[in-house]
Amino acid sequence: MQYPSYIKKKTHTVVHYGNRGMDLENLLNLSNTYYEEKNIALIFKKPTPIGVVDVHYTSKGKVIDKAYFKAPSTLDYNGLYCKKYIEFEAKESQNKTSFPLHNFHPHQIIHIRRVLEHGGIVFIIIMMNQQVYLLDGKVFLDFIDQTERKSIPFSYISEYGHIIKEKIDPPLDYLKVVDQLYFGGNT
Amino acid sequence: MQYPSYIKKKTHTVVHYGNRGMDLENLLNLSNTYYEEKNIALIFKKPTPIGVVDVHYTSKGKVIDKAYFKAPSTLDYNGLYCKKYIEFEAKESQNKTSFPLHNFHPHQIIHIRRVLEHGGIVFIIIMMNQQVYLLDGKVFLDFIDQTERKSIPFSYISEYGHIIKEKIDPPLDYLKVVDQLYFGGNT
Numbered sequence: 001m002q003y004p005s006y007i008k009k010k011t012h013t014v015v016h017y018g019n020r021g022m023d024l025e026n027l028l029n030l031s032n033t034y035y036e037e038k039n040i041a042l043i044f045k046k047p048t049p050i051g052v053v054d055v056h057y058t059s060k061g062k063v064i065d066k067a068y069f070k071a072p073s074t075l076d077y078n079g080l081y082c083k084k085y086i087e088f089e090a091k092e093s094q095n096k097t098s099f100p101l102h103n104f105h106p107h108q109i110i111h112i113r114r115v116l117e118h119g120g121i122v123f124i125i126i127m128m129n130q131q132v133y134l135l136d137g138k139v140f141l142d143f144i145d146q147t148e149r150k151s152i153p154f155s156y157i158s159e160y161g162h163i164i165k166e167k168i169d170p171p172l173d174y175l176k177v178v179d180q181l182y183f184g185g186n187t
Numbered sequence: 188m189q190y191p192s193y194i195k196k197k198t199h200t201v202v203h204y205g206n207r208g209m210d211l212e213n214l215l216n217l218s219n220t221y222y223e224e225k226n227i228a229l230i231f232k233k234p235t236p237i238g239v240v241d242v243h244y245t246s247k248g249k250v251i252d253k254a255y256f257k258a259p260s261t262l263d264y265n266g267l268y269c270k271k272y273i274e275f276e277a278k279e280s281q282n283k284t285s286f287p288l289h290n291f292h293p294h295q296i297i298h299i300r301r302v303l304e305h306g307g308i309v310f311i312i313i314m315m316n317q318q319v320y321l322l323d324g325k326v327f328l329d330f331i332d333q334t335e336r337k338s339i340p341f342s343y344i345s346e347y348g349h350i351i352k353e354k355i356d357p358p359l360d361y362l363k364v365v366d367q368l369y370f371g372g373n374t
Contacts (some may be wrong), residue, residue: 040299044261049234050251064237064254078265083306085272113242119270150215 024092024127024172028077031170035081041175043079043086048072073107081175082187090174092127097111098124098151101144109144114138121182125164125174126157133161134177205360211279211314215264218357222268228362229265230273235259260294262309268362269374272307279314285338286313292330296331299324308369312351312361313344320348 035041053066058123075089083143089108094127115122115137122137141161143152179187212232222228240253265274276295280286300310302324309324326347330339349364366374 015326036301042261042305042307047234047236050237050254062256064251067237067251067254069249069251072287074229080272080274080302080305083272085267085270087267093273108365114223114226115267117226118265118267120229160307162287183244 015033017067023104024090024125024132027132027166027171028090028125028174030067031172032077032079033071034170035175041079041081041086043077043081045077046072046074071105071107073105075108076113080168081121081178082183084182085115085118086122087115087120088123088125088177090127095151096154098153099128099157100151102150109141116141121178123178125172126161128157129156131158132164132172132174133157134164134174134181135161193338199285211319214319214353214358215312215361218359218361219266220307221262221357222303222362228266228268228273230264230290231240232264233259233261233268239261239372246263251309258292258294261298262295268308268365269370270304271369273365274306274307275310275312277314278310282338283316285340286315286344287338289337296328300328303328310365313348315341315344316339318345319346319351319353320346321351321361321368321369 012066019152029045032041032043032045035043036088049072050064050067051069051070052064053068055062057063070152075087076172077090078085080086089104091103092097093103112122124135124140126135127135143149145168162181164172164174164177167173179185205227214233216272219228221231222230236257236259237251238257239251240255242249243250244250244281258332262274262276264277265272269274275289278286278290280290286302299309312320313320313322322344329340330336349368351359351361351364354360366372
């Protein structure tokens with residue numbers, strides 16, 4: 001299609017690896033702030049681990065002059081809800097038919113297994129095909145353990161995942177799904 | 188004392204704010220690695236939150252050109268042990284008679300209160316006078332709530348704190364104190 005020169009064509013934004021999940025992250029951060037302000041839960045996004053190479057000191061404190069992002073070995077979000085330890089990872093997938101597993105670092109998969117062993121609640125939040133799903137950590141590992149596939153078909157996510165409804169406040173009320181799934185609706 | 192010029196006098200190292208607690212931090216990181224490798228607990232130091240100002244992209248990934256450290260609103264360490272949520276802060280004090288409370292950001296004090304409300308285990312690890320103490324979060328808040336003082340006298344820490352013994356592996360076995368204090372010795 002030809003656009004007149006005064007209309008800028010809306011181009012597809014290149015999503016850099018570090019920014020992938022940006023929108024979902026914002027929704028979750030707002031939801032976590034809501035949960036904290038209402039004193040419902042204490043769940044936070046962990047800062048991205050960085051390796052600091054150079055710093056200098058100013059009257060206002062230390063300024064980083066050079067640093068790089070490190071691969072996380074745990075999941076992005078963790079915290080406390082109803083006396084329980086909760087940890088989860090949040091990912092957006094542009095792919096409509098399957099969710100690539102290279103979205104996870106190998107150590108993160110090991111970590112999910114360990115959180116389950118130690119009695120924590122662990123899950124993945126996936127934004128895909130205009131829906132947000134919560135996929136239980138055990139169900140996620142079951143898939144990985146049973147196949148050699150490098151991606152999870154969308155059909156698996158839509159069948160075994162639980163839809164998190166978007167609303168005003170909090171924008172993503174994922175604790176409602178957590179209530180049903182891990183507390184039998186009693187919190 | 189006069190040193191011969193060929194002997195370098197060991198000078199007292201200036202500890203910058205961001206590095207304070209460096210030795211204690213290393214001891215705790217080694218202990219947490221030990222706990223993880225032995226599959227005893229999953230407790231990690233949270234990365235220091237930073238505000239990224241400038242980045243550039245290279246073939247190896249994103250490089251940070253300018254950033255600054257942000258004040259943390261939660262505590263430095265958190266994780267999962269025996270199905271329980273654990274969170275703590277670790278501080279070294281050079282002061283021998285009292286522990287200055289300005290070591291804590293106001294939001295961290297609020298956060299400690301909230302972790303208790305939500306049924307988590309929360310405490311402070313203080314290295315002071317060549318000893319390492321674990322001070323329960325409730326005991327810490329009791330002090331703050333009952334006085335207007337801006338520092339905790341060392342006598343309070345030595346009376347109500349629990350000594351964490353230094354050993355080889357793990358270097359600081361703080362979970363032994365956690366066992367006695369929060370699990371009645373049964374883990």
